Amino acid sequence: MDTAVPLATDPRPAVDWLDVCAVDDVPLQGARVIRRPRGADVALFRSAAGGVFALLDRCPHKGGPLSQGIVYGERVACPLHNWSIGLVDGQAAAPDVGCARPFAVRVADGRVWMDAAELRAAD
Numbered sequence: 001m002d003t004a005v006p007l008a009t010d011p012r013p014a015v016d017w018l019d020v021c022a023v024d025d026v027p028l029q030g031a032r033v034i035r036r037p038r039g040a041d042v043a044l045f046r047s048a049a050g051g052v053f054a055l056l057d058r059c060p061h062k063g064g065p066l067s068q069g070i071v072y073g074e075r076v077a078c079p080l081h082n083w084s085i086g087l088v089d090g091q092a093a094a095p096d097v098g099c100a101r102p103f104a105v106r107v108a109d110g111r112v113w114m115d116a117a118e119l120r121a122a123d
């Protein structure tokens, strides 16, 4: 008896995308807070160019609420001490060092979708 063995398998589990809001619910050059049942809040940002990004709503410096910062380009300036955090990767701009955790996000049909497992996680 022959057994078909796949040449490669994708070890990543399929993403369970959760519809969190309309794109228009996130203000241009602003943010909206997504509350998680167990973990810290997530800040959903929208750049002037219309890109949507998601970071843990905690500055890597001293925990400032990034959702209350000023969005410029693909960065946000923390409202507490003005660190500049990249919206794509959460990295602080040099000479500062640190990272706000990025979350998976996708946009389709005018809606914002996030990874349900990341939103349900406690970390």
Ligand code: FES
Pocket (backbone or CB within 6 Å): 059, 060, 061, 062, 063, 064, 078, 079, 080, 081, 082, 083
């Ligand atoms: S807490 Fe964000 S720059 Fe200090």
